[in-house]
Amino acid sequence: MSSLLPPAALALLLSASLAAGNLLENPGFEQNASRWDFFVPESARDHGNTFVVVPVEGVGGGAAARLTSTVISRCGLAQKNIPVAGWTRYRVTFWFKADKGVEYKNGPIVRLNFRSAGDESDTDYYVGLGGHTASDYKEVKRPNWLPTAWEKVEAVVESPLNAKALSLCFFSWGMNGSVYFDDLSVEAVPPASR
Numbered sequence: 001m002s003s004l005l006p007p008a009a010l011a012l013l014l015s016a017s018l019a020a021g022n023l024l025e026n027p028g029f030e031q032n033a034s035r036w037d038f039f040v041p042e043s044a045r046d047h048g049n050t051f052v053v054v055p056v057e058g059v060g061g062g063a064a065a066r067l068t069s070t071v072i073s074r075c076g077l078a079q080k081n082i083p084v085a086g087w088t089r090y091r092v093t094f095w096f097k098a099d100k101g102v103e104y105k106n107g108p109i110v111r112l113n114f115r116s117a118g119d120e121s122d123t124d125y126y127v128g129l130g131g132h133t134a135s136d137y138k139e140v141k142r143p144n145w146l147p148t149a150w151e152k153v154e155a156v157v158e159s160p161l162n163a164k165a166l167s168l169c170f171f172s173w174g175m176n177g178s179v180y181f182d183d184l185s186v187e188a189v190p191p192a193s194r
């Protein structure tokens with residue numbers, strides 16, 4: 001018994017899935033922590049930061065990621081070295097909520113780091129609540145409050161001309177308490193919709 005597709009059809013499916021759609025793997029934490037790196041900066045190593053996947057609190061009821069700090073701190077969830085094209089617009093999306101009473105200096109921030117071929121330096125974008133985007137995290141607008149129900153955040157950024165790889169980190173940035181992320185996404189914006 002064989003339900004396998006012929007190789008040509010499989011290749012077509014694979015190229016179609018690479019060309020469009022979400023570039024992140026396990027974007028909704030339904031495969032637990034698979035593919036996600038928990039990043040804690042050196043300066044935050046003793047802040048009691050934790051990452052767990054909670055099974056029932058996600059957008060629409062599935063799993064979600066919970067990041068917890070015990071003081072104002074920074075930590076995040078990363079996927080690295082995703083192949084990308086140059087001079088292309090990418091839409092980054094995430095859903096976020098916080099426990100009531102979370103203390104914060106910054107908020108949820110996703111950092112997109114584009115690496116370029118050759119001697120070009122890296123290009124970073126920082127996206128916060130409301131889709132506020134800046135090239136420095138200090139310039140991302142501090143939110144007036146943190147949502148305690150799921151809120152969708154999205155922004156579109158353009159890759160540098162020579163971009164070849166993208167690394168993303170979804171941060172709890174300058175927060176004390178538990179916050180949640182789910183349904184994370186980065187996808188190329190089709191040129192037709194420019």
Ligand SMILES: [Ca+2]
Pocket residue numbers: 027028029030058059062063064182183
């Ligand atoms: Ca989920």
